[in-house]
Amino acid sequence: MAQPPKTASGPGRVLVAVYAIFALAATSRAGVQIATKFHEAPVAYLLSALAAVIYVLATVGLARSGETAWRVALASCTVELLGVLTVGTLSIFDSAAFPQATVWSVYGQGYLFIPLVLPVIGLLWLRRTAPRTQNPIDRPVG
């Protein structure tokens, strides 16, 4: 039998709490930026909004149990890691493209580099809680 992954149990609860705080912070920040000064830096603010959506998806994916939720969490943590690496690198070498700070600028420096560490911990945790494949060899004998 495939065990449904429980990503929100034990240490996973701490991870969900950190993700939830980032989801709240990123969503409200992006909301204010887009509502009040979108024309100043559309690319940066759209990236802020994208980051916010990813944090929300990761929070929900990790907080819920089941294989679908696990896949949502895996996808969002992966995109999050790629995003922070890409935006982090671009913001250093092409600072003109990112005149305004986003969560991922300089690998999340403005947020104590937590945006860089968080997806790595998330992916490691998802590996530990991965759903078992329905392989007969995995079943206990007898």
Place this chain on the structure above:
Amino acid sequence: MITGFAITIVACSLLTAVWSFVLSARNREPSKALLGGLAAVELLLVVQLIIGVVLLIGGERPGSIATYLAYLIGCLLVLPVGTVWALAERSRSSTAVLGITCVAIPVMVLRLNEVWSGATA
């Protein structure tokens, strides 16, 4: 904003955070005393909301009223939501979750004060 009061909130929530992490490291579930500590921080945040609104009525203006009110009211939600999430499955992790929520409060209070002294977002 009254700077001294903001510093009091930051200090109290950081103390409660350290207390949570120490209890979690010692493999403890959240104690009644710790939850009392969180309640005290929440009470300070309610007082902060009252002070903030009184200052607004008195005619003082932050960098952005909407952002300012969002922080004033938003930071009231963090500890209750975090506590519900923490207590839904009691373990040493619950105690760490409480610590994490306590760390979020100083960040929000600092931002609140930046907005009060003129920042717009």
